[in-house]
Amino acid sequence: MKIRYDPGVDALYIRLMDEPMECEVIRLNEQVAVNIGPNEKVVGIEVLDASQLWGGLKEGKIKLENVIAAK
Numbered sequence: 001m002k003i004r005y006d007p008g009v010d011a012l013y014i015r016l017m018d019e020p021m022e023c024e025v026i027r028l029n030e031q032v033a034v035n036i037g038p039n040e041k042v043v044g045i046e047v048l049d050a051s052q053l054w055g056g057l058k059e060g061k062i063k064l065e066n067v068i069a070a071k
Contacts, residue, residue: 001015001016002014002015002018005050010048010051010052011046012057013044013047014044015043016042017037017041023035023036023044031052032046032048
């Protein structure tokens with residue numbers, strides 16, 4: 001799993017699967033979209049205007065718990 005935040009466009013993307021694949025995009029609302037791959041597996045989640053949903057995101061004040069960083 002990879003989590004990427006782009007402060008330039010204020011978008012957060014959570015990628016759950018590493019391999020590239022064709023996806024169907026399902027919009028949950030104006031800010032959140034879910035990418036669905038083969039066999040209806042969730043591939044990723046995109047959040048627009050992410051700092052409005054999570055205060056402190058742009059400042060790097062988000063705390064991850066029980067997550068071991070990849071080396």
